[in-house]
Amino acid sequence: MAGTHNEGGAAPVGEAGYGGPQVCKLIGISYRQLDYWARTGLLRPSVADARGSGTKRLYSYRDLLELKVIKQLLDAGISLQSARRAVDCLRQDLGADLPSAKLVLTEGRSVLAQTNGEVVDLLAGGQGVFNIVPLSGVVDELDAAIVELGGSRGQEPALGWPAAAGAGRERSREGSSRG
Amino acid sequence: MAGTHNEGGAAPVGEAGYGGPQVCKLIGISYRQLDYWARTGLLRPSVADARGSGTKRLYSYRDLLELKVIKQLLDAGISLQSARRAVDCLRQDLGADLPSAKLVLTEGRSVLAQTNGEVVDLLAGGQGVFNIVPLSGVVDELDAAIVELGGSRGQEPALGWPAAAGAGRERSREGSSRG
């Protein structure tokens, strides 16, 4: 279905990235929300941002991950401001093995815990509230959504990247020059 | 200011409870916040609510605990709506040993975990975001605040709750010990 044009499903056009409306379907947010986040600087598309009314925003898979985390946090009743800190933390650990990690947010500090032991350790020593995001679920749901929307394309939805710990996974296409 | 009132510190007058401004100091919120919460029904004083402009709201120690939990959640960037659910959960487990428990909130479900094992178990099976509130810290901080504001009275920081609820639950609530 929708196999006529290459924009019919959720798969990125070649290597370009994911367009705005596609991202909305994949993440499960409204377009206005995505637009708002992009305009307020919470998360701007890393492949290509808009340069006018007629252009397209292009999001990378990494962007999708961050968006999904933000949505999870919002669903859990956490404010955008806190979600922003969470994404910040996510960006610092670029090489982490995300599917096996948990994002642990406390007041003033946010860390990526790679094992359950770390989480328990943090829990034992902390006083405030903990917000814990198991990233496995995030990656899983996102992947499932990608497959569901455009899986029949025979195009890999960008999941072969857990070997990114210290490795250069520089397959991003920064070719589009701004005007 | 003519020293007309006897409540110089934080200790409740006899069995009355804690007044509004006192609660603000104890919990660390603004009066407007407390007022807003009372008006919107998030947490109304259980000893005596206001019946006009000249009357006083009187909060019980249990109210203070719930307020403190709410404030912790707010500090962690959690919305009032979610905090409302947390307090709801707290009210269901009236007889629980709060200082040793942790409040675990997930999307759609909120439970009181009495042991760390329960928390780990919940973490292992869940997908969404977890908000974990160690109540030991809550009780501890609240107790310290009460002692600090009214400590010179040599009075018990917390008094027995009024039997307004009708149920006589004599738990050992003395918050000096924590798990």
Next chain:
DNA sequence: CCGCGTAACTACCCTCGTGTGACTTCCTCG
């Protein structure tokens, strides 16, 4: 006994963040 002062609660209006809808503009593809 009654007014006064003050402490508390209340009402009203405003702000800020976080969106949402409607409508416009304008780029890109064919």
Next chain:
DNA sequence: CGAGGAAGTCACACGAGGGTAGTTACGCGG
């Protein structure tokens, strides 16, 4: 060059309070 879709813009809504003035219940002094 025309059609269509995507970003932009403006107005508005709603939650969560802040500020301030008004209103009422006390207690006290005259």
